[in-house]
Amino acid sequence: HTTALSPGKIKQRLINLSKFPLLFILLFLFICSLDTLSSAFQLAGGKVAGDIFQDNVVLSNPVAGLVVGILVTVLVQSSSTSTSIVVSLVASGLLKVKLAVPVIMGTNIGTSVTNTIVAMMQAAERNEFQRAFAGATVHDCFNWLSVLVLLPLEVASGVITHLSQWLVSVFRLQPGEEAPELLKVITEPVTKLIIQLDKCVITGIAMGDEVLRNRSLVKQWCRADTALVMTMWVCSFAVTHYYLFNIYLYMKMKFRTIKHPKVCGIRLFAGRHLFASTELSDLTVGLILLAASLAVLCTCLLLLVKLLNSLLQGQMAKVIHKVINTDLPHPFGWLSGYIAMSVGAGVTFVVQSSSVFTSAMTPLVGIGVISLERAYPLTLGSNIGTTATALLAALASPGNKIVASIQIALCHLLFNVFGILLWYPVPFMRLPIRMAYVLGERTAKYRWFAILYLLLCFLLLPSLVLGLSLAGWQVMAGVGGPFLGITLFIAVVNTMQAHSPRHLPTKLRTWDFLPKWMHSLKPLDRLITKATVCCSFTCEAGQNEEKEDEEPISPHATSVRTQDESGSSQRKEQLAYNNPVLDCLEEIRPGVPVFKLKGLERCNSTPL
Structure with missing residues (x-):
């Protein structure tokens, strides 16, 4: 016989079913807030990022080029934006491909800052914070270790540059269709109502166009008709800056920032977003969006974690954890990581952003659904997936940029492939996992260490290296050489202290002889x-x-006091x-x- 469900059980089941659409809504808002956060950073620091790219003397130094890639990507919170600037510089002949490779390596490092920021939102619970921060920083550790090996190799031999050039010549890639927009089809209708940016301004500043320096990145007007807008541009700029017509009108942009829309008597319509008619500066708009997007991001993340914790309880949590983290049966267990890598690449290709994928995965690592050992190959696959998206975007580039675009995209792909070959196939060489464990433990113990880590790795140290590079290679070698030597010595001694202290002098078996700080x-x-x-x-x-x-003083209050x-x-x-x-x-x-x-x-x- 069938047992009738009590009203309480029916209510509980309805509540559980309603959690699934709520989960997708929160995930949608989370992704939209990441997109808006990127726009906010571009408004606040986009022109500064363009200025950084202007000095080719600095970019001629590979280490400085690496730092420029990190800083620019952190400033604009978008590796695709910084990569598009590099492509434009290479296509215009202002930057050689060999000098662009270190910048691409830097963009790979800079894009991992987003999920590290997301991990800090789980600081409310110690164990979750430890796992989440380790899951986020495993991406950082992989990128930094890959750069430490591949950057000197590239400077000495140019292996990535030559191999990418050979691949372009062998395959004879031809222009194709634009990359498919899968997730953006869903999110863009919302994000475009909030803010729309003219990213060509950043690219133009990087290419040395002083006219665009006073232009706003916010798209304030949209065209009513293509021919009329082209006529307006000819009337406005044909005499003094005719090349603007050739460069910027050739690109299929719907919106332009136009200070005087009635130059030729043409009526233009305001763009449909919140700041279309604003008189605020780019910095002010960027700070407003930064505060709002961070608030939405934090709220969505906290609600996502609570919702996932309520859904993934009891037997369901055990089953999901086992399915995700269990290896294939012997003798195919070694394939499990590569399958996870393929999943990471596929999902990233669908969402078209490694930051979105790794940021969405970080809370799952924090609550224990995904282990760090499984998150590592998923992250590596995400790196491959984002380069595949960039390669498709390169195929849709204009004819004068297609070769440079494809070669830069291939350089990005080769860097990640070589990094995976270094730090994944051999289990002993999976150093990023061990490094991430240490960072997670340290951060769980000293919560302020997470902020210190972010500032040091993504702002202070890159800025210091950039300043030294501006002073000349002699100063940089004089300061950087001893620093690297001391760092290497400390790493070797720490390793020997942990594994074979008997081979060290008695005094070096501990650091107690040094001041405690x-x-x-x-x-x-x-x-x-x-x-x-x-x-x-x-x-x-x-x-x-x-x-x-x-408050008045009473006898009872006096005794309590x-x-x-x-x-x-x-x-x-x-x-x-x-x-x-x-x-x-x-x-x-x-x-x-x-x-x-x-x-x-x-x-x-x-x-x-």
């Missing part, structure tokens, strides 16, 4: 903790004073007096306090 993050952590506690204590004391001024004052000295000594940010818990052992940051424990007693 040189080999431990505890002093810095203690300083940051005290600064946070003092700031919170000051705010709380001010609030208490205001309450004392407002006396009890509070008796224990105030003890609480102040614990550096967490009535602190909403840091709550001092019971001590594990004398002298070693354990703090909890918004519900997360962090113990200072664990040695580095």
